[in-house]
Amino acid sequence: MQALIFDVDGTLADTETAHRDAFNAAFSEARLDWFWDEPLYARLLKVAGGKERLLHYWHTIEREEAEGPNARECVMALHALKTAHYAGRVRDGGLPLRPGIARLIDEARAHGVRVAIATTTTPANLDALLQSHFGAAWRTRFAAIGDGGTTATKKPAPDVYFHVLDQLELPASACVAFEDSANGLLAARAAGIPTVVTPTRYTAADPFDGALAVLPHLGDPHVPIDRTVRGEALSWLDLATLRRWHRDVATPGGSQPFSVGNPVRSPARPSW
DSSP states (O other): OOEEEEOOBTTTBOOHHHHHHHHHHHHHHTTOOOOOOHHHHHHHTTSOSHHHHHHHHHHHHOHHHHTSTTHHHHHHHHHHHHHHHHHHHHGGGTSOBOTTHHHHHHHHHHTTOEEEEEOOSOHHHHHHHHHHHHOTTGGGGOSEEEOTTTOSSOTTSSHHHHHHHHHHTOOGGGEEEEESSHHHHHHHHHTTOOEEEOOOTTTTTSOOTTOSEEOSOOOBTTBOOOEEETTEEESSOOHHHHHHHHHHHHSTTOOOOOOSSOOOOOOOOOOO
């Protein structure tokens, strides 16, 4: 295990409420009568990418307008408004990292395990969140970064993971990914990377078959997990435990990856 690869939205931080609020603020500023409540937004999250999500929603309610000649420009302008509202919400550490994220990243770096990012979010959103926690030079903390600007095809396609693996010059089997959604898990597993899933309330009902483990979060001494995972009591996920899990699934005849507390369902691409 030579690298840890993290998704961002929902994984590094529970950003989705901030994103939803920013979308609704942009709708209001643009004088649209659109409003995304939590159940609707949970469904829309099956569409990866904010601009893609906007266009998909517009297409479902006003198909003719959404297919008009200026639709793409309208979506770009609306998404720019949304991004400005989101940046304002997360600036100055206003959105905390999820439990265990900072601890595990620091532990990995201290032990020579590289840390990378594979996300479909825009570079602007990524910068707004991580600069608030790691400072202006946050990119130097990561050995590789793949975001919504580096690959055209979004998750559940594995393209962003292949991009990151190319940067790291590592095989998928030498890495572990961290995701929060079925789309993210599908992308990481399609790239061949063992994956730990930490769902949010927006993705808790997603299917996570094939995950290395499904945890409520990565845990910290002051925010423990306190449950049995892969046959051992776990208070927080540290590098030594992660190495054992990785060796277990990498060894021929070793135990199969499994999810904790999730129904057995076959993952499938969303149908709209």
